[in-house]
Amino acid sequence: MAPTTHSLSNFVFTRVLNEDPVLKTLTLLGTLPSTTDPNVVQPAVLLIEKTHFVTQSSESDITRRISEVLSTGSNDIYFWWNAILASGQAQDPDLKMTVIYPATEAHIGKYSRQERRMVTETAEIYKSKVLPWIESQPKSRIQWVYNILEGIKETENVLFRDDDHDTGFIVLPDSKWDKRTLSSLYLLAISQRADVRCMRDLTTKHLPMLKNVRDKILALVPQRFPGIASDEVRMFVHYHPSYYHFHVHVTHISAHVPGSTVGQSHLLDTIIDNIENIDPLYYSKASLRFTLGITHPVYKLIQGTNA
Missing domain, CATH: 3.30.200.40 (Scavenger mRNA decapping enzyme, N-terminal domain)
Incomplete structure (x- = not known):
């Protein structure tokens, strides 16, 4: 209850x-x-x-x-x-x-003030240290995501649904948006694919999904929220994300939202371009530099490799 x-x-x-x-x-x-x-x-x-x-x-x-x-x-x-x-x-x-209850130690750590540092995660560190940690996370930690995708919870909040197994996604307001102030618009697009946990998993075969998200959101937002033009929509992906099921953040360009700064966010268009025009396996090969809180488990894994 x-x-x-x-x-x-x-x-x-x-x-x-x-x-x-x-x-x-x-x-x-x-x-x-x-x-x-x-x-x-x-x-x-x-x-x-x-x-x-x-x-x-x-x-x-x-x-x-x-x-x-x-x-x-x-x-x-x-x-x-x-x-x-x-x-x-x-x-x-x-x-x-927002109430998180019962809260785990992971929740308490996530929302606690902590010092942040810039770190570099090489492809080797990711494969040998970070990926095993991601795979060890219990599925129950993102059960709320599957509740939304399966239509069990938050059905009244879903603004758009594409049920295609490979390219589909759903769109709903982020909990941080007040649902009325257009200049602070904040939506989430959550992929139907369970095999894409984060940006590192993306390859050429995911381009149809990424382009589907981009193109349909650029059409959806101006239609659903008159007054917002398609060139006022910003779409980006966090790395590392707060949960490991692929999702895209959708905001108005005027919105000041946590995690939209350099060192954590990656524009969806740039992700598509890197895969399509630079290297199909770009994100599995690249060394990524980003900010992390010093109590984040990934920070400890990366620092352990440098000890």
């Missing part, structure tokens, strides 16, 4: 895992009572994000909700204030929250 909004009143704070003043996010570790035994508590990760301001076409309603203004300074024509908002309406919430 999943936790409910009411059960959040039973959330017991343990510590702050991370906070980002730029992205306006806060990640907390705590506990919630077990769904099967209320006398047992289990770890829970709570992700909190401030939602985008809602504006009307002619005016913003945000000023109507300011209950108190605190002056922090002024200079000539410039005035700086902090403000306190009155409670929002249900249709205009101030916060977006």
